[in-house]
Amino acid sequence: MPLPTVAIIGRPNVGKSTLFNRLVGKRLALVDDQPGVTRDRREGDATLLGLDFRVVDTAGFEDEDAATLPGRMRVQTEAAVQDADVALFMVDARAGIVPLDEEIARWLRATDTPVVLAANKAEGRSGESGVLEAMALGFGEPVALSAEHGEGVADLFTALLPYLERDDDEPEEDAEASDAPLKLAIVGRPNAGKSTLINRLLGQDRLITGPEAGITRDSIAVDWTWSDADGAARAVRLIDTAGMRKKARVQEKLEKLSVMDALRAVDFAEVVVLLLDGTRGLEVQDLKIADRVLQEGRALIIALNKWDVAENASSLFNGVKAALDEGLAQAKGVPLLTVSAATGKGLDTLMRVAFETRDAWSRRVSTGQLNRWFERALEANPPPAPGGKRIKARYVTQVKTRPPSFVLFGTRVDQLPESYRRYLVNGLRREFDFGAVPVRLTMRAPKNPFDQAKE
Template sequence: MAKRLPVVAIVGRPNVGKSTLFNRLVGKKLALVDDRPGVTRDRREGDASLLGLEFRVIDTAGFEDEDPQSLPGRMRVQTEAAVANADVALFLIDARAGVVPLDAEIARFLRGSTTPVVLMANKAEGRAAEAGVLESLELGFGDPVQFSAEHGEGIADLFEALLPHIEKEGEEDLEDEEEEAENGPLKLAIVGRPNAGKSTLVNRILGEDRMITGPEAGITRDSIAIDLDWNGRPVRLIDTAGMRKKAKVQEKLEKLSVADALRAVDFAEVVVLLLDATLGLESQDLRIADRVLEEGRALIIALNKWDVAEEPSSLFQGVRKALDDGLAQVRGVPLIAVSAATGKGIDQLIDAAFETREAWSKRVTTGQLNRWFERAIEANPPPAPGGRRIKLRYVTQAKTRPPGFILFGTRVDQLPESYRRYLVNGIRRELGFGAVPVRLTMRAPKNPYGNK
């Protein structure tokens, strides 16, 4: 069943830029735009996306003070109905024209409605808009979002203003979707260099000789998905062809097998990179691990053939250190010793895969996230390159699987990579994301005077 998107209604007098804003939010020119007032007569709807926020947006006709039986009057009735059914109304004024009597009348109507209102001062680029922005405070909706629908300036501020009204509605749907995904089969891909024991491991997990095995490298050619029940929990297991260095991928068939293995990573939630404990960690293993993390998948490292490994304790510590050094972007990736031949460690491996998927699918509330964020920047304030302070304002989680976050602030393009890593590591450590890939995107509001 399709989820109900939160509804945002755009309201304002004629020719303040409602249709231009609508087109920008839906990413298409669905609404006619013209300098003449009154071009929009019917409600127009579209699905909108704003920095990860998903909602339904309604472009209403210009609100006019007319008899309900006249065409402008009937348009006004349609607008009132749109506001009544919306989760939040965007009230647009023209900052260059300032507040006019019709703006004040619309404000009275909106104050009498139960729908939350976000005031937007459109056409706010340039100094000509400053007086209109100040005048808008008298409308009773607090500070306006200063915006330019035509140029897209003020996107981050609009996101911040809409978030409290949309997130609450959307969070329940997102949580339902994520819970459904978490209760679905664990999509587990097993990858590694040829002859690391992948098919033997699959057979051990299944409890049957489902895969052809042998001492020859490269027996498995295709990625094969198998559904099974693991202690009452569904698993979809994907066995893949071995991955070798490109220079060694000679035959066309083996090239196709490696491409198939990479596709298997794309369809997996958690990827187990199987190492041969008798060979230790090689550079090709790190390249495979790096590819898995680049694709945003949760990663577990399994050391196979543990039953025949020499000096297992020092081997384990050596591989652990090499992984932390070689995968600096994600420290602490789970490392588990297993034996496909005897079954040692397989329970621990599958349990770790479920736990890792849970962290990979985790969502934290904006309140919890920003309480951590305030503590983090208080403990370690961002630097001030050239004496100009970088101001970090706000952070929100835009997505899961893998977790993605958006950080808003000024001059964030000058934030050093070391400080970005400090924030990402804090998110993992303090908010329970563990060693899964975490994406952090920077957003800065445009300076309307920047090019002057």
């Protein structure tokens, strides 16, 4: 499905190409103080706070005869607006509104394309009066921004989102997540059985193992194919890592490098299996490793290895589970499995859960679904009013996957207490079946560009 399109329009030298370059993340369009540098339509793939769309840089709109060069440029601009999902009409806040801006506004009102008004070069006090003047153009409150310095992009995101977000009824799974090999890293303390586990999965002695702790130094990646319960072949990239001891015990330079390499492997992975030694239970170092994995935004599974020789298995399992719930409060319910690398017990379950966990980690939820849930959540538990000032939460949207990341927009939402943020995150987990994968929720309270003018 093609990306939605934004056409940037405005008179010459208001900063259209500067904004285009910022949105596409490259200097594709020439930028100069001389007006009229852009002539043809230039298109690029843009990303704004996780929102993907096609952006079109157009020539400065000039009221000239269609036979002239400026006139032919204007025809290209008109075609770009006609084909776009939304027109981003830019004015120069420092220069204020000029007659050509008003002419463009009259023409845009006659088209069927929705319009978002942006007042560029609004940084500092010099742009405040131009922002106020722009309201007279009839497109509502302008987005005050600085294309050169990147200010105001969050407000631009808010303004463009209603025209660009596709509201599908069902959650989507990232196509890359379902087809690409699962990047699965095995981490843990020394001698937990990481290399033995991978050898058992591969069905061969691919990695050196032994009773000595610390045999593995480099992170080793091995491509493998797992056959699921239906016989389907699933590609996997297994990553073995060096054992991670307490930092105070890591003295040798080589071991320090090995631990750093293991941490880089976590960054590379999609799902991380923290392997515990079932004969020793859970230790503080295990919780530190788990916390690091979650902080990096990776999906986590915890596996109790050597289960075939563990004593008092039932009480051990319940004790580890209780300790995890207490020690990993930010992600309660992390899958806890029992396996035996020596016998192969539980490894098929481990792989099935790993793929299911990646699916949840890669899940995208439509804005429509999110906000239907959000309305119910607000009705059930309205936001508090710290200091007697009402917090108005307007809407929430997902800005990225892997891990699922959301932005909550509204007035003073940055003042929401941590307890209410946890209430929303836990609700997201339950409603959309994210399980225990990391879920990010950012509060975005747009600043009023006129606050300084009122002081």
